[in-house]
Amino acid sequence: xxTDCIIHSSFRDxxxxxFYKNGQIFRQVNTSYKDNYDLLINSGLYKSLSxxxxxxxxxxxxxxxxITDSAYKVLKPELIQFISYPYEWCFSQLKDAALTTLExxxxxxxxxxxxxxxxxxxxxxVNGRPIFIxxxxxxxxxxxxxxxxxxxxxxxxxxxxxxxxxxxxxMNQLFKIYIDGIPLxxxxxxxxxxxxxxxxxxxxIHLHAKSQQYFSDKVVNHGxxxxxxxxxxxxxxNLETGIRKLKWKGMNTExxxxxxxxxYSSASFNHKKEIVSxxxxxxxPAVIWDLGANIGTFSRISSSKGIRTMSFDIDPACVENNYLxxxxxxxxxxxxxxxxxxxxxxxxxxxxxxxxxxxxRGPADMVIALALIxxxxxxxxxxxxxxxxxxxxxxxxxxxxxxxxxxxxxxRLLSSRKDIFPDYTxxxxxxxxxxxxxILTSTNINDSERTLYLMQKK
Amino acid sequence: xxxxxxxxxxxxxxIVFPSIAHAYLDAGTGSYILQLILAAFFGGLFAIKLFxxxxxxxxxxxxxxxxxxxxxx
Numbered sequence: 001x002x003t004d005c006i007i008h009s010s011f012r013d014x015x016x017x018x019f020y021k022n023g024q025i026f027r028q029v030n031t032s033y034k035d036n037y038d039l040l041i042n043s044g045l046y047k048s049l050s051x052x053x054x055x056x057x058x059x060x061x062x063x064x065x066x067i068t069d070s071a072y073k074v075l076k077p078e079l080i081q082f083i084s085y086p087y088e089w090c091f092s093q094l095k096d097a098a099l100t101t102l103e104x105x106x107x108x109x110x111x112x113x114x115x116x117x118x119x120x121x122x123x124x125x126v127n128g129r130p131i132f133i134x135x136x137x138x139x140x141x142x143x144x145x146x147x148x149x150x151x152x153x154x155x156x157x158x159x160x161x162x163x164x165x166x167x168x169x170x171m172n173q174l175f176k177i178y179i180d181g182i183p184l185x186x187x188x189x190x191x192x193x194x195x196x197x198x199x200x201x202x203x204x205i206h207l208h209a210k211s212q213q214y215f216s217d218k219v220v221n222h223g224x225x226x227x228x229x230x231x232x233x234x235x236x237x238n239l240e241t242g243i244r245k246l247k248w249k250g251m252n253t254e255x256x257x258x259x260x261x262x263x264y265s266s267a268s269f270n271h272k273k274e275i276v277s278x279x280x281x282x283x284x285p286a287v288i289w290d291l292g293a294n295i296g297t298f299s300r301i302s303s304s305k306g307i308r309t310m311s312f313d314i315d316p317a318c319v320e321n322n323y324l325x326x327x328x329x330x331x332x333x334x335x336x337x338x339x340x341x342x343x344x345x346x347x348x349x350x351x352x353x354x355x356x357x358x359x360x361r362g363p364a365d366m367v368i369a370l371a372l373i374x375x376x377x378x379x380x381x382x383x384x385x386x387x388x389x390x391x392x393x394x395x396x397x398x399x400x401x402x403x404x405x406x407x408x409x410x411x412r413l414l415s416s417r418k419d420i421f422p423d424y425t426x427x428x429x430x431x432x433x434x435x436x437x438x439i440l441t442s443t444n445i446n447d448s449e450r451t452l453y454l455m456q457k458k
Numbered sequence: 459x460x461x462x463x464x465x466x467x468x469x470x471x472x473i474v475f476p477s478i479a480h481a482y483l484d485a486g487t488g489s490y491i492l493q494l495i496l497a498a499f500f501g502g503l504f505a506i507k508l509f510x511x512x513x514x515x516x517x518x519x520x521x522x523x524x525x526x527x528x529x530x531x
Contacts, residue, residue, distance in 0.1 A: 013482065116482045139482075146497070148481045151489035203496050212488030220487055225494050231501025235493065238500045 006067065008353040009121075015136040018077075019067055027058065028066050029073040033136055036113075037073065040138050045111035049132070054104050056080070056126070056133045078126075080133065081287070081308055085355050086120040086156070087175040088337045088345060090319040091164050091248040092327075093130070094172060097123040098157035098243045100130040105147075105236055109229070114141040118149040120156040120181065121355075127332035144226035147235070151212075154204050155181030158242060162201055165246045166192055169316045179349050184209040200242025248320065268448040272401075275443050276368065277301050279399055279454050285365035289394070292372040296322040296336060302368075303333035310364070312339035341372075341390075342380050359393055363457075367395035370452075374403040374410045377424055384423065384432040392436035398455040402429050407449045426451065 007025070010018040015033035019026055029037050040046050049055035058077040065074045086094055097120055105115050115137050122134040159182040163171035167190055174182050188209035195201040227235075280288070280302050288309045290299040295318050299311035311334055313319050322336035339345070344358035369391065376382045391398055403410055404426055405419075430439065437455035444451050 015482075146485070146490055146493045148483050148485045150493050151486050152483060154489075203492075207496075208489065208492050211492040212486055215486075215488040215491060218487065220491065227494060227497040228501065230505055231497035234500035234502070234504030235497045237504050237507070238496075 008351070009349065009355065011350075013136060021065055021067075025077065025079060026061055026065055027075040027077055027135065028068070028071050029075060029136065030068075030070045031072045032070070034072045036139050037136070039113060039140055040135070043111040043113060045108060045113055045138065046135075048107055048111065049104060053127075053129065054100060054107070054132055056124075056131055056135065058135060075135065077133070077135065080124045080126060082125075082310055082335060083356060083361060084125060084335065084337050085175070085345065086160070087172055088339065089172065090316055090323050090336065090338060091161070091169060091172075092320055092323055093125065093336075094120070094157070094164070095161055095243060095246065097130045098153075098161060099240065100132065101153065101157065102236060102240045102243070104132050106233070108138055109141055109233065109236075112141050113138045114145075114147065115139075115149055118153040118156065120175070125335050128326050128330075128334060143229050146227045147232060150235070151184075151208070152181065153239065154184060154208055155187075157181075158200070158204050158239065159184060159187035161243060161246045162195065162205065163187055163190060165248055166195055169248060176346070176348060179354070184212060198242070198245070200238055200245070204239060204242060265447045268445050268450075271446040272370070272450075272452065273298070273301060275445070275452050276370070276399060279441070280305060280307065280366070283366065283397060283454075285397060287364050288366045288368060289362070289364040290368045290370075291339070291341060292369065292375065293322070293336070294318050296325065296334065298368060298370055299334055299336075300331075303331060306333060309334050311336040312341075314338070314340045341376065342382070362394040364395055366397040366399065367391060369398065369400040371401055371403060371409070373400065373429070374407070374413060374424075378410060378413045378421055384429055385435070388433045388436050391433075392457050396457050398437060398453070398457070400433075400453050400455065401445075402426055402451045402453065404449050404451075 004021050005019065007018040007020065014030065015036070016027060016029045019028060046055065050057040056077050058075040061074045061076040063071060063074055086097070089097070100123060101115070101118050105118070108114055116139045117134070117137055122132055122137060123130045124133050125131070155178075160172050160175065163174075163182065171182075171190075174186075178186075184205055188206045191201065191205065196206055276298055285302075285307060288299075288302045288307055290296070290302070290309060290311050293299045293311040293313050294315075295313075296311045299309045299322075303309040303311075311319075311322055313322070313336070316338060319336045319338050322334075325331075326334050326336065339358065345355075347353055347357040347360065348355045373384075373387065376387050377384055391400070405411070405414070405421075405424060433439065433453075433455060437457055439453055439455050441454045442451055443453075
């Protein structure tokens with residue numbers, strides 16, 4: 001339950017802002033935005049976008065809820081269950097977010113409006129698909145005017161996607177450092193030479209970077225040069241072509257073949273699935289976070305029960321696989337996301353609070369941590385006590401699998417290093433976790449050395 | 459004399475300095491200029507693309523109706 005206040009990230013736009021009141025989120029529309037808001041509704045653009053699930057729907061609420069005197073209306077937007085950011089998305093999620101933004105732009109122009117910004121943070125994933133959440137981003141389109149948000153689109157979408165495609169899949173992590181997308185001069189310097197042979201990348205990144213540099217210290221009379229509607233649509237069409245052509249080659253990383261690689265017997269695997277399924281059904285959590293979820297095999301146990309599930313993994317290939325599977329099957333309860341538990345998303349932006357840290361978005365009703373603890377304790381040298389402390393911050397209930405040293409996976413981890421983990425034992429594990437949790441059940445998994453626990457935060 | 463030069467410089471700046479509309483975002487001069495150039499180029503390509511799609515659809519419908527006629531005969 002959040003206290004009544006304006007939401008920290010909602011301050012740049014004079015047209016309005018989001019705020020909490022009585023534990024609910026509202027959007028104040030200021031009088032300065034009156035004409036644009038009325039046009040958004042009267043032109044039919046709002047209906048067209050919300051019907052096609054491209055824009056977050058809202059209800060008009062009581063104007064007396066407004067926080068300041070400059071309010072024209074107060075809206076109640078549909079609630080987003082989990083906020084995620086572009087540095088937590090896989091390649092295809094960012095690509096779909098880009099294409100959604102362009103589709104919205106095209107529909108806006110058809111209805112006489114245009115997007116005044118095109119930041120990746122205007123997109124959230126709802127029911128597994130990207131949706132635009134900034135209702136106040138639409139402005140009247142005056143033919144002849146250029147697209148003010150063109151630079152931002154290149155920095156937030158085209159630059160990171162092309163870097164992920166041509167350079168390294170982890171390039172979207174640059175979003176954590178550059179709060180307004182990847183600077184074009186950096187993107188241009190990092191992209192390989194062969195990208196200059198691709199017209200969209202040559203135009204919107206390389207030439208764009210050069211143009212920015214050239215005009216950075218010059219004052220220019222823009223005169224009466226205008227961009228007619230067809231030219232603007234042509235520009236957008238080329239951006240779309242550029243985005244569509246970007247693909248991620250080389251999907252195979254160390255984790256993608258995980259399930260083939262481990263020596264899980266089907267007996268132990270199925271038993272584990274049964275236990276997890278039973279524990280979920282008995283406790284009925286509203287939201288589940290599956291940590292180290294790989295391609296989402298166990299996440300789907302909860303999502304198929306209609307429970308909202310966030311499926312986190314460190315490996316971009318796994319998250320990509322998981323997301324593509326969600327698309328293929330039209331899954332609405334599952335959201336795959338990137339997460340490195342040893343370095344989870346920090347709070348960034350102005351005052352460290354524009355984008356929430358991972359922990360701030362919790363706690364989850366239930367966290368599932370299967371085949372995970374040995375990676376934290378042994379591969380990453382995190383003491384069991386600290387692991388227990390962290391899990392207590394992010395969960396109300398915990399399903400966790402203890403993987404002992406006698407397990408083949410742990411033996412593999414220890415095969416090439418000194419065993420400096422005398423405390424990595426089942427009794428120590430239980431002892432440390434009992435400081436933060438009550439252990440409700442513990443079950444040995446058939447045909448394996450592992451034990452599955454259900455715990456409740458104290 | 460020096461005073462006049464300063465006024466002249468200020469006047470020139472006032473005339474030459476672009477009156478960018480009060481935009482929400484800083485579009486950036488470089489981005490603006492590039493957009494002017496690219497939009498003209500891509501606008502032309504887009505017009506051709508739309509025209510070509512129209513021609514394609516015309517032929518599609520033409521052959522479709524021919525096929526229907528042949529089947530009827």
